[in-house]
Amino acid sequence: MSLPQAKRNTDGGAFRLAATAAGVVSAQGPLTFVSARRACELGVQTLAQAPDGKLAIDCRGITVSDSAGLAVLLEWLGVARRAGRSLHYTQLPQDLAALAHISDVQELLERGV
Secondary structure (H helix, E strand, O other): OOOOOOOOOOOOOOOEEEEEEOOEEEEEEEEOOOOHHHHHHHHHHHHHHOHHHEEEEEEEEEEEEOHHHHHHHHHHHHHHHHOOOEEEEEOOOHHHHHHHHHOOOHHHHHHOO
């Protein structure tokens, strides 16, 4: 599966989603306010291309994140749910997991849809 890539950001590189196996992609780079809009678009496109309507996103490659990045992950879950697709996250970086915890959405991110 060929995935589009975001343009370069000012915070250390471009966010991208890279296919690693059937139904699995790796999130890589900064997931911040600067990259959020394009990252959201990439995720929606990737969900639409997911084989069997199932997708796992390995988040260990996210280099830096903020509340906008958390909002992107939540938006992807909403898009997946509305489309009747399955989505779950693995290997959330510690700072993103902490932000999800204080925002009371950690369980939702861990459970997926």
